[in-house]
Amino acid sequence: MSPSEHIPLSSIPFPDERHTLHRPLLSVIRRNPVTVAPASPLRQALEIMNEQRIGSVVVVDPANGKPLGVFTLRDLLVRVALDNFDLEQPIANVMSGGNLVTLTAQATAYQAGLLMARHGLHRILVVDDEGRLLGLVSQGDLFALERAGVKEVSGDIRAARDLPSLQHAARETQRLAASMLDQGVGAEQLTHFISTLNDLLTIRIIELTEREFSLPKVDWCWLAFGSEGRFEQTLSTDQDNGIVFAVAEDSGLDTEELRQAFLPFARAVNDKLDACGFPLCKGNVMASNPELCLSLEEWQNKFGSWLHAAHPQALLNATIYFDFRPLYGAEALAERLRSWLLERTGEANLFLRFMAGNALHVELPLGLIRDFVYEKNGEFPHTLELKASGSRPFVDAARIFALAAGVRQTGTAQRLRAVAEKMRLGREDVAAIIEGFYFILLLRLRHQQEGGDESGANRIDPDQLNELERTILKEAFKQ
Numbered sequence: 047m048s049p050s051e052h053i054p055l056s057s058i059p060f061p062d063e064r065h066t067l068h069r070p071l072l073s074v075i076r077r078n079p080v081t082v083a084p085a086s087p088l089r090q091a092l093e094i095m096n097e098q099r100i101g102s103v104v105v106v107d108p109a110n111g112k113p114l115g116v117f118t119l120r121d122l123l124v125r126v127a128l129d130n131f132d133l134e135q136p137i138a139n140v141m142s143g144g145n146l147v148t149l150t151a152q153a154t155a156y157q158a159g160l161l162m163a164r165h166g167l168h169r170i171l172v173v174d175d176e177g178r179l180l181g182l183v184s185q186g187d188l189f190a191l192e193r194a195g196v197k198e199v200s201g202d203i204r205a206a207r208d209l210p211s212l213q214h215a216a217r218e219t220q221r222l223a224a225s226m227l228d229q230g231v232g233a234e235q236l237t238h239f240i241s242t243l244n245d246l247l248t249i250r251i252i253e254l255t256e257r258e259f260s261l262p263k264v265d266w267c268w269l270a271f272g273s274e275g276r277f278e279q280t281l282s283t284d285q286d287n288g289i290v291f292a293v294a295e296d297s298g299l300d301t302e303e304l305r306q307a308f309l310p311f312a313r314a315v316n317d318k319l320d321a322c323g324f325p326l327c328k329g330n331v332m333a334s335n336p337e338l339c340l341s342l343e344e345w346q347n348k349f350g351s352w353l354h355a356a357h358p359q360a361l362l363n364a365t366i367y368f369d370f371r372p373l374y375g376a377e378a379l380a381e382r383l384r385s386w387l388l389e390r391t392g393e394a395n396l397f398l399r400f401m402a403g404n405a406l407h408v409e410l411p412l413g414l415i416r417d418f419v420y421e422k423n424g425e426f427p428h429t430l431e432l433k434a435s436g437s438r439p440f441v442d443a444a445r446i447f448a449l450a451a452g453v454r455q456t457g458t459a460q461r462l463r464a465v466a467e468k469m470r471l472g473r474e475d476v477a478a479i480i481e482g483f484y485f486i487l488l489l490r491l492r493h494q495q496e497g498g499d500e501s502g503a504n505r506i507d508p509d510q511l512n513e514l515e516r517t518i519l520k521e522a523f524k525q
Contacts, residue, residue, distance in 0.1 A: 071158055071172045072151035075181035079171075081106040084114055084138035091117055091137045104171065104179060105141045111178035113148065113171050115141035148173045151180055156238060156277070158183055163200035163246055203246045209321060212251060216322040219243040223281060224495050233488035234459065241277040244324075245270075245373060248287075251318045252374045259311040262304050265376035266291035268315075271331060275369040276441070277457045278487070281494040282503040284325045285316060286366065288338035290345050290379045301341050308339050331366060342379055346386055353390055356400040364401065368445060369456050384454055391449035398450055405442035411435050412523050418508055426505045432490045433504035436523070440483040458483060482522035489519065 081104045082091050091103050102118040117137055148171045149158055158170045162185060169184045199222060202215045223240050231239075252268055272286035273279050289308055293301050312333035320326050333339055340348065349367070352360035368387065372380035391398065411430045413419045420428055430436065437458075444461040447453070453464040459480045466476045493506050508516050 069155050070151060071149060071153050071155060071170075071183055072180065074155050074158070074183050074187055075172060076187055077181070079104050079179055079181050081179065082117075082137055083108045084141075085136045087134050088137050088140060089133040092122070092133070095119075102169070103137075104182065105137055106179050110176075112176075113146060113173065113179045114138070115146060116169075116171070117141045146171065148177075150175060155183075156242065160242060160245060163242070164204065164249060166201075166204060199243055200246050203243070203250050206250055207254070209318060212247065212254075212318070213322050215243075216247055219247065220281065220323070227491055227495055233484040233491060236491060237278050237280065237487065240279045240281070241274065244274065244279055244283075247322065248315075248319065249374050251322070252315055255311060255314050255318060258314065261311060262291075262297050262299055262307050264292050264294045264297050264299075264304060265379055266308065267375035267377060267379045268333065268373045269370045269380060270373045271370050272366050275371045275456050278441075280487070280491055285319055285327045286331045287316075287333045287373075288331075288335075288340070288367075288370070289333045290340060290342055290383060292376070292379060293341050293343070301344065304341070305336060305339050309334060309336060312339055342383060345383055349383075349387055350390070353394045353397050356397045358404075361401055361404045364397075365442065365445065368449065371456050388449070388452045388454065392452050394449075398446055401442070401446050401449075405439065405446065408435060408439050408442070410439065410523050412520065418520075426502050428509070429502070429505040429507050431505055432486055432493070436486040436504075437483060437490070440479065440486075440525075479525045482525035485518055485522045489515075 080094060080098060080100055080102075082094065084105050084107065086105075095101070095103060102116055104113050105115045105117060106113050115138070117140065121140055121142055147161065147165065147167060149161065151172055151174060153172075161167065161170060169182050171182050172180045174180055199215060199218050202211070202218060206212045206215055219240070222243075223236060226236055226239065248268075248270075267290050269275075269288045269290060270286065271288060273283060274286055289312055291304055291308060293304060297304070299307065316326060316332045316334045326332065331338065352363050370380065370383070409419075411419045411421075418430060421431070423429065440462075441458050444458040444465075447465040447469060448455065448461040451465045451468045453461055453468070455461050455464050462471075462476050462480055465471065466473055489506060489511075490504050494503050508519065511519065
C-alpha cells in the first residue's frame with residue numbers, strides 16, 4: 047500500500063463510544079431498581095431479595111419516590127443475624143441510611159467510578175433533578191473502570207497515610223498505564239484511566255494536607271486546568287491547578303486575608319504533587335500562585351477581562367483556564383463559575399473570532415502533496431511536534447465550539463460530540479475528527495513510554511513509524 051492511498055479513519059479500531067467513561071449514568075443503568083417502603087417488614091424485603099437473587103434493595107419514600115437508604119446482605123449479617131432482630135420490624139430500622147450517596151442521571155460514569163473508588167463503595171444510587179430514584183449503578187456496571195485496574199490502585203491511594211505511600215501509588219499508576227499501553231488499550235480509555243487515578247491521588251494529597259492546616263470556615267474548591275481539566279493527561283504531565291473560594295461575612299476575614307490563609311496549604315499540596323511525579327508548572331499555573339487563588343468574584347473579573355481584551359495573552363490564558371473543572375471541595379462554586387462564563391462566551395463574538403484566528407495560525411506539518419513538513423529545529427531534526435502541531439488544533443476547535451454553543455463539558459471528544467447536533471456537524475465527520483485526535487494522542491503516549499527527554503516528549507520521527515501508521519497519521523492531520 048502506498049502512503050498516498052486514503053485510509054478511512056472509521057476502519058481503525060478506536061475505542062467504542064458506547065464504552066466511554068463520559069457516558070451519562072442514565073445510559074449505564076442496566077435494570078430497574080428493586081425497592082421497598084420504609085414500613086415494609088424486614089421479612090418481606092428478604093423474600094424479595096431471595097426471589098430475585100439480588101444482594102440489596104433500596105428503601106424509598108412512597109410519597110415522593112426519594113431514596114431513604116439501602117439494605118444489603120452485609121446489613122443482614124451485622125444488624126439482623128448477629129442482633130437476633132425481629133423479622134416483622136420495619137426495614138427502616140436496619141437499613142443503611144445517613145450519608146446516602148447519590149448522583150443525578152446527567153452525571154457521568156467517570157464521576158460514579160471516581161466516587162466509588164474514593165469512598166470504597168460498591169454501588170451508586172441514580173436520581174433525577176428532584177431527587178427521585180431512577181436506578182442504581184454498581185461496580186460491575188462500570189466494567190471499564192474495573193478492567194482498567196482502578197480498584198487495585200485506588201485501594202492503595204485510599205489507604206495512603208504519608209508521602210512515601212502516595213509516591214508508591216503514583217509509581218503503580220504509571221506502571222499500570224504503561225502495561226495497558228503495551229496491551230493495546232486505546233488512547234481514550236487510557237487517558238481516562240490516567241486522569242481517574244491522578245484525580246484520586248490529588249484528592250488524597252489534598253485530604254491529608256488539609257489536616258495539617260487550620261483553613262478558613264468558608265466554601266472552597268480545588269480546580270484542575272489544562273489537560274487535567276480535559277481528562278487528557280498523558281504519561282508526561284505537570285501541574286495546572288488553582289483554588290476558588292467564597293467570601294463569607296461570618297468568617298471575619300476579607301478576600302485578601304482568606305487568600306493568605308489558603309496559600310501555604312496550596313503550596314504544600316503543590317510540593318507533594320511534585321514529589322509524586324507531577325512537576326511544578328514552569329509557568330506557575332498552580333494554586334500556590336496568589337493570582338490563581340481567588341474568590342469567585344475575582345475569577346469572574348479575571349475571565350471577564352480576558353473576554354473584553356482579546357489580546358494575545360488573554361487568548362493564551364483562555365486556552366488554559368477555560369478548561370477548568372472542580373476536583374475537590376465545594377463543586378457548586380466551580381459550577382457557578384462555569385455558568386457565568388458560558389452565559390457570556392456565547393455572545394462574545396469578537397473574542398471567539400480572535401480565538402479562532404489564533405487557532406488557525408497553527409501550521410500543520412503537511413505539504414501541498416500531503417507529505418510531512420519538518421520544522422527547522424537543530425535539537426530535534428526531522429521530527430514532528432505532536433502536541434503543538436498535532437493535538438492542539440483539535441483541542442482549540444473543540445473549546446471554541448463549546449464556548450460558542452454553551453456546552454459544559456471540558457474534554458475535547460466530549461465537547462465535539464456535544465456540539466455536533468447543536469452546530470449541525472455531521473456525525474461521521476465528528477467521529478473522524480475524534481478518531482484522528484486520539485490517534486495522535488496514542489502516538490504521544492507511546493513515544494513518552496519509550497522515555498525521551500522532557501523537551502522532546504511530544505516529538506517523533508515519522509520514519510520510525512511503520513507505513514500504515516504514517517498513512518493514518520497523515521489522515522489524522524487532514525482532519
